[in-house]
Amino acid sequence: MLSEHSIQCPWCGERFEALVDLSYGDADYTEDCQVCCRPIQLGLRVDDDGEFDGLQVERE
Secondary structure, three states: OOEEEEEOOOOOOOOEEEEEEHHHHOOOEEOOOOOOOOOOEEEEOOOOOOOEEEEEEEEE
């Protein structure tokens, strides 16, 4: 299940929408900022019911 969430780039500070896939549960992955193109480390957390539980955003 895809879910759209607004995140703020830790490099340039701009906000953009990111699609996350909740169907695989917790996941850590890298996505480039849509504005400055620098890599962002995303930590997706999904609860026991498969619902969105948080998204940690850090510089890679």
